[in-house]
Amino acid sequence: MQQQRQSSTVATARPAGRTLDVEDVTVRYGLALAVDGVSLSIEPGEVVALLGPSGCGKTTLLRVVAGFVRQAAGRVRVDGAPIDHLPANRRNVGIVFQNYALFPHMTVAENVAYGLRARGMKSADIEARVARFLGIVQLEGFRERLPRQLSGGQQQRVALARALAVEPSILLLDEPFAALDRNLRLDMQIEVKRLQRVLGLTTILVTHDQDEAMSVADRIAVMNQGRVEQFDTPLTIYDRPNTLFVNGFIGTTNLLGGHIAALADGHATVTLDAGATLQVAAPAGLASGAPVLLSVRPEQLTLSAEGGPQRWPIEPGLSLPLGSQLVHEARTSDGVFLKIVEPRRPVPPPTGRSYCALAPDARPSLFPRPT
Amino acid sequence: MRPLLKFSEWQLALPLGLAFVALFLAPLMLLVGVSFFDDEKLTQPGVASWAKYYGDPFTYKVIADTLLLGVKTVCTTVLIGYPLALVYLDLPARWQRVLLFIIVMPLLLSVVVRTFAWIVVLGREGLVNQLLLSLGVISEPLRLLQTELGLVISLTQIEMPLMLLPLISVMSRLDPNLRDASAALGASRWRTLFTVIVPLSMPGLVAGCLLVFASSTTAFISQTVIGGVRLIYLPLVIWQQALIVFHWPQAAVASLSLVVSVLSVIAALSWLGRRSTGYVHG
Amino acid sequence: MTSLRSPTRRSLLAGTAALGGASLLPRVAFAKGSLIATTYPGTWEDAYRTVVMPALKKKDDIDLELAPLFAMDQVGKAKAARGAPPFDVFVLDPGPRIVALEGGLFEKFDGKKLTNLGKIPPSLVDDAGVCVGAQVVGIAYNPKKVPAPKGWKDLLVEPWVSRLGLTGFQTTFGTSSLIELSKQFGGSLTNVEPALAELKKVLPKVAAVGLPAAMPGLFQQGQCDVMYTNTQTVATLRGKGIDIAFVKPESGAIAFFTTMHIAKGTAELANAYKYLDLVVSKEIQEALTKPPYNFLPINKDAVLPPDLPMKSLDEMTGYVQHDWAKINPLRASWIEKFNKEMAK
Numbered sequence: 003m004q005q006q007r008q009s010s011t012v013a014t015a016r017p018a019g020r021t022l023d024v025e026d027v028t029v030r031y032g033l034a035l036a037v038d039g040v041s042l043s044i045e046p047g048e049v050v051a052l053l054g055p056s057g058c059g060k061t062t063l064l065r066v067v068a069g070f071v072r073q074a075a076g077r078v079r080v081d082g083a084p085i086d087h088l089p090a091n092r093r094n095v096g097i098v099f100q101n102y103a104l105f106p107h108m109t110v111a112e113n114v115a116y117g118l119r120a121r122g123m124k125s126a127d128i129e130a131r132v133a134r135f136l137g138i139v140q141l142e143g144f145r146e147r148l149p150r151q152l153s154g155g156q157q158q159r160v161a162l163a164r165a166l167a168v169e170p171s172i173l174l175l176d177e178p179f180a181a182l183d184r185n186l187r188l189d190m191q192i193e194v195k196r197l198q199r200v201l202g203l204t205t206i207l208v209t210h211d212q213d214e215a216m217s218v219a220d221r222i223a224v225m226n227q228g229r230v231e232q233f234d235t236p237l238t239i240y241d242r243p244n245t246l247f248v249n250g251f252i253g254t255t256n257l258l259g260g261h262i263a264a265l266a267d268g269h270a271t272v273t274l275d276a277g278a279t280l281q282v283a284a285p286a287g288l289a290s291g292a293p294v295l296l297s298v299r300p301e302q303l304t305l306s307a308e309g310g311p312q313r314w315p316i317e318p319g320l321s322l323p324l325g326s327q328l329v330h331e332a333r334t335s336d337g338v339f340l341k342i343v344e345p346r347r348p349v350p351p352p353t354g355r356s357y358c359a360l361a362p363d364a365r366p367s368l369f370p371r372p373t
Numbered sequence: 374m375r376p377l378l379k380f381s382e383w384q385l386a387l388p389l390g391l392a393f394v395a396l397f398l399a400p401l402m403l404l405v406g407v408s409f410f411d412d413e414k415l416t417q418p419g420v421a422s423w424a425k426y427y428g429d430p431f432t433y434k435v436i437a438d439t440l441l442l443g444v445k446t447v448c449t450t451v452l453i454g455y456p457l458a459l460v461y462l463d464l465p466a467r468w469q470r471v472l473l474f475i476i477v478m479p480l481l482l483s484v485v486v487r488t489f490a491w492i493v494v495l496g497r498e499g500l501v502n503q504l505l506l507s508l509g510v511i512s513e514p515l516r517l518l519q520t521e522l523g524l525v526i527s528l529t530q531i532e533m534p535l536m537l538l539p540l541i542s543v544m545s546r547l548d549p550n551l552r553d554a555s556a557a558l559g560a561s562r563w564r565t566l567f568t569v570i571v572p573l574s575m576p577g578l579v580a581g582c583l584l585v586f587a588s589s590t591t592a593f594i595s596q597t598v599i600g601g602v603r604l605i606y607l608p609l610v611i612w613q614q615a616l617i618v619f620h621w622p623q624a625a626v627a628s629l630s631l632v633v634s635v636l637s638v639i640a641a642l643s644w645l646g647r648r649s650t651g652y653v654h655g
Numbered sequence: 656m657t658s659l660r661s662p663t664r665r666s667l668l669a670g671t672a673a674l675g676g677a678s679l680l681p682r683v684a685f686a687k688g689s690l691i692a693t694t695y696p697g698t699w700e701d702a703y704r705t706v707v708m709p710a711l712k713k714k715d716d717i718d719l720e721l722a723p724l725f726a727m728d729q730v731g732k733a734k735a736a737r738g739a740p741p742f743d744v745f746v747l748d749p750g751p752r753i754v755a756l757e758g759g760l761f762e763k764f765d766g767k768k769l770t771n772l773g774k775i776p777p778s779l780v781d782d783a784g785v786c787v788g789a790q791v792v793g794i795a796y797n798p799k800k801v802p803a804p805k806g807w808k809d810l811l812v813e814p815w816v817s818r819l820g821l822t823g824f825q826t827t828f829g830t831s832s833l834i835e836l837s838k839q840f841g842g843s844l845t846n847v848e849p850a851l852a853e854l855k856k857v858l859p860k861v862a863a864v865g866l867p868a869a870m871p872g873l874f875q876q877g878q879c880d881v882m883y884t885n886t887q888t889v890a891t892l893r894g895k896g897i898d899i900a901f902v903k904p905e906s907g908a909i910a911f912f913t914t915m916h917i918a919k920g921t922a923e924l925a926n927a928y929k930y931l932d933l934v935v936s937k938e939i940q941e942a943l944t945k946p947p948y949n950f951l952p953i954n955k956d957a958v959l960p961p962d963l964p965m966k967s968l969d970e971m972t973g974y975v976q977h978d979w980a981k982i983n984p985l986r987a988s989w990i991e992k993f994n995k996e997m998a999k
Contacts, residue, residue: 070553090556097557103550107572116568117558168558431995489872497862498877518878519863521999598869602823603858605998613994617825618987619727619754 019046019202020081020171022067027076029062029228036062037073038228044221047202049195051209051219054251059228060208064174067206069093080171091120093172096165096203100177102157104149110136110160111145117168135163138197155186162194166201173198173205179214191218212252216240224248246369249297256303256340258296259371265290270368272296276334278314278359282366293371300343302364305330305355313357316340321351332358401632408625415621422622426630436634439590439606442521442528443638446589447582449529454536454581458544459570461537473541480534488598491527492518495599519601527599528589535588536581543577544570579646583639590635607631689718690926692744692915696723698891699746702948707939715929726751733760733918740918743927746787748827749911749979750986756783762917768928771935774954776972784916787934788943789951789971790885791964792828792909794902795892797880806905807836810881811857820863820870820879821854823993824986829867831909831977832883833989839906845981847989851996864997874899886963890949893962903964910974912953 022044029037037059044050052060065071067078069090077084085093104113111132118128136142139159149157158178165173175194179187195218198205209215215222216236223233224247232244243249260274262284270284272294280296288294309315319331319339323346330342340358344351360366411421426432461472479487494500495517502514517523547570555565571578589595593608602609607627614624690711694703700723708719724732726747733740733755740760747755755761766772766780779786794804796815804815811819822829824847837843837850854861862879863870871888873879875897889901915934917927933939940952944960952959955968965971 065553068553068557070556090553091559091561093557094559095557097554099550099554101548101550103548103554105551105554105569105573116555116560120555120558120560120564164554164558174557431998434998492869492872492876492878496873496876496878518873519865597866598872601863601865601869602994603864603997603999605994610994613825613990616725616727618990619731620987 019048019204021046021079022172022204022206023077023079023082024063024067025077025079027063027066027073027078029059029066029071030074035228037066039076040225040228040230041076042223042230042233044204044206046204047198048220049198049205049207049218051207051215051222052225053209053212053215053222054225056210058225060210060225061176063225064097064176064206064208067172068095068097068174094168094170095172095174096168096170097174097176098158098161098165098178100180102149102161102178102181104157104160104164106149109146109148110141110152113149113160114164114167116164121168131167135167138166139163139193154182155190158182158190159193162197166197166203170203173203175205175207177208177210179209180211187214194218224251226251241365243297243367246295246297246372249367249369254300254341255297256300256338258298258334258338259336260294260296262288262290262292262294270294272368274314275336276314276316276338276358277336278312280312280360280366282368284368288368288370293373295369295371296366297369298360298364298366300329300341302361302366303340303342304344304359304361305332305342305351306357306359307352307355309357310359313359316356316358318356334358404625404628407621408629410622413618413620413622422620422626426623426626432630435605435607435610436630438604439608439631440634440638442524442596442606443586443590443635445521445525446528446532447585449525450532450536450585451578451582453529454533454540455578458537458540458574459566461541462544476534476537476541479531484531484592484594487531488527488595491523491530491595491599495523495527518599519603521600521604524596524600524604528592528595531592531595532585532589535584539580539584540574540577543580544574547573576646579642583642583646586642587635587639591631607634688716688923688926689720690744690923690930691720691722691742692930693724693729693742693746694721695725695746698887698948699723702943702950706942706948707934710939711930711933714933715926717926717929719930727754730755730758730760734758738920740920743918743921743923744930745784745916745918747914747916749914749977750827750830750983752783752914752916753979753983755916760916760919762919762921762924764917769932769935771932771937771954774937774956775935776953776955776968778972779912779953784914785931785935786912786953787915787931788913789953789968790828790887790911790913791951791971791974792831792883792885792911793904793964795874795882795884795889795899796902797874797877797898798900799898800877800880803900803902804881804904805902807832807839810836810883811853813860815881816857817860817862818880819861820865820873820882821861821997822865822867822870822882823997824989826867827911828883828885828909830982830986830989831911831975834977834982835904835906835909835975844977845985847992851992855996858997886951887949890960890962891947894946894949901962901964907975908964910971910976 024040024042027037027040028035040059040063042050052063054060062071066073069088073086078086105116108116114132114135115128118131123131133142136145139162141156141159141163144152144156149160152160161178178194179190182190191214207215207218219236221234222236222239224231224239226247232239232248239248239252243252249255258274258276260272262270263273263279264271265284265288268284269281270288272280272282274280274296282296306313314334316332316334319333321331322329326346327343328346328351330344332340332342334340342358407415408422409418409420411417411419461469464472492499496502497514497518499517501517505511505515517526551569551573552565555569560568590606591608593612596604596606597609607630611624611627611631614620614627694700700721703721708721711717711719722742729742729745729747730751733745745755745760761783764782764784766785769785772780775785794807794810796804801814801818804810809815824830824833833847833850834842834844837847840849840853842849863873865873870882870884871892874882875892875895886901889899892899915931917924921927935954937954937956940954940957943950944952944957949960951971953968959966
């Protein structure tokens, strides 16, 4: 889905950033379509996450941009100029791999200097540049270490310094945090985001971790089976998923079956199978009487003791405290299991709440029910 | 409990250790012992066999020729085998299996069959000569059999699996991302080859060189059948002394010379290998 | 005593045979007797396994076990066993025969115990053993490629010299041939220098210098078209459809005999005589002359195969023969000299 280019003032604000355009790129592996006509326009200095389950084509797309994989059709442009004819070593992209791919026989300094040597830079300049980037990733004291003498986080920072030292026009991150433990991952995410901001680098992040995509990316392209299902800001994707797939992949959600009873100016009256009638915003393309699925995030549901036309009966299940939240399980009369989240209060919640309803600020999504 | 466990672990290695002593160390000691007799009936202890062997300048030529043959074979197997290993890595899995089969095939054939096949290829009326004659490149058959060139050519094919198998095994364990990382950093294919792939495949390369060297310097059948007996290497001398002349002390001296000269080259190679292995594992 | 020793040497031999790549037939438990005889690897082993082994079982109910070993291996193993031979019967060429004789490795042989004694020329039996086969050595050439050479001297001139395949002193036939060559240039049984000197002069022209075992292959592939060899090799190659003919040199062909001997200290003396009696019998000797074995017989009743340079056994016993007692002490130095003179 081609996005309209925003005003160019953003680009001038971040002088180092380039635009990156992926146009109708298709990649075939034998008969299988790994990437199926994908188009993305990425703004200068923007971080875009390619998010999706394994095998969705996100890594293949990244490798097309890097020049490791040749696409069957389509074009990649940097600042408007096509780069498809360039081999990987002429594209000036920086890439950080999931396993970092540090050269195991070279020291930290040699790793960082590698790209500079390949560019034929003078050794004095290389020296200065290496020192600067090791400083940026706070590894000044580790110059002479071999990669195997470093921790995972340190190795990742070396990989980052190595990729950044050549001053690439585009930064590509291939699941760079996946091998790190939870705490370190958060630190590194912040660090990468900080560096990317400072350098103003246009960045693609490939990940299967929605939290990572949400926290690091300016925009997320959710991919499934070689296609982009939705390309938007994290909040839009969370609140207004375009498709059932995106809806299911991002965050946790409850799906309630029902029919459209009536339609009027973008709003639908939905009769739930669970036994309630609700007014919700409706997307285009739904007809009256059509079977639908209503998607509601767990925090957008509430429990109460009394029934009503917009409430449906439930059979309460387990309640689990989860940090600052309380998670309730419940079962509707048509057999759907619901998850309901509410903030934990000092007093335990009242018992006997056997009705469920939308919270006042709920923004449920409506999808046609797949047959 | 702990010491007992240690003891049983130690015991586990015992059969191997004993087999090693019985099958390797003892015969070697016997060989050393036999070499210190002066006469073929093994009645007169002495150093005459050593003195005679090393008093003959011809000995040094034979040792040098033998080691040189090993070096030449190692060079040709590296020059052909290394690119082949690179090709192998880039092939799809199906073709890798085909190529691997072709590579391993010489190992599946008896050495005699392999060697006589080369007579058919290199002979005066062999494939190579017939091809060149019919193409008009030459008017007289080339002499390929009974020359060191022919011998090195055939040893290159015969020993190739010993070079390729360790090389491929080490190279296919290399992280494929390293090549991509190098390319993304702006390195050309050649720079990637010489600064990343070659240094990291050193352990396989050294192991291959080691095997090829040891095998080609001792390849008695190929040396004598393809090279003929005008090319004299140590295995021929050992064979003559042990099985024709039946002078065991002389044969023992020649055998020990072969063992020591080949092992010293191998020791140097494996020292190199250990140094380069340090980078990759551990 | 015997029953105690027997398993040891059987297992020793089984090991030896396994190393030689030969498969030993499982022993039949209730045979009347057994015997272990050596044989040369290759044609000898095939022939004895196919022809002699079943015949001995049929005639005397003796299980024959064959140990494929080269002559000097047999001598070496018998020497190492020190009085407890790992086999009962040797098969040897003239050179190794002398070595074994000097080593006292044979039982005294009594020809009168052979029922076939009268069928063997008297010169082929002595108190060490009995001849079981003959070799006639001369010059073989490819009649499609070169004219027939007349004698040893022809080998060193064109058109033969550039097609000549040489072997050294490793084999009996090689040694004998080089001695005969040497005689043409003033040498003698104990002086091969003239031959080596003449060979050295023409060495760059010579087509091949190889191991004896490699020569038939080289001839077959056209690498050389002239060589000195025995009639058996010629017959075998001709049997494969290769153009090859045998020439008796003007100065005479060389004959030597392969002999069998009973190992000193054997426990199977009676069976050994039965075996030797069978081997020299008309039936076996004649069967072994047939392709693909092409042996030369030593039994006067055996019909000689066609294409041989002689018409009768008596004629063959008149061929050039060499005294290996004189050759043996010199052979080591000849081999060394050959190495040095021929080395590139």
